[in-house]
Amino acid sequence: MQLMKSLYTKMLVLFTMCLFSSLALADAADLTTLTNAVDFSKVLTGIMAVAATLITLYAGFAGVKWILRMVRSA
Template sequence: MKGNKINKIKLGLALLASLSSGATLAAGESGSGVDLSSLTNSIDFGSVLIGIMAVASSIVVLYAGSAGARWILRMVKTA
């Protein structure tokens, strides 16, 4: 049990050391990143948003219908 706890501590320290060194390297290169604005400027997110909202609204309608059916069945069962 004690050895398992020590191994977890060692693993945590190793992860902390590796992630912190990676973060410092990434922070040093943040100014020289790749410019992808030419690719992202041509994407129209309006139609994507409409599609997502349509799917979400259909899920809400299905949930409301299911809840209504359960409520009606519960009312009939108790009557």
């Protein structure tokens, strides 16, 4: 019984190694037709607009805090 388990385990390992080594040598899928069809320029413009708005708001709040500190200390 132990011999059967050992033989079964060795055959399973051999089969697995043969299967995955052949898959490792396979060609990768060519996705250039999908990636060339996608245009992220409008999305990037939107993200940059939101970032610019957030930076402007942060600078505005920092300026208001600075002015209030100057008025209070005067």
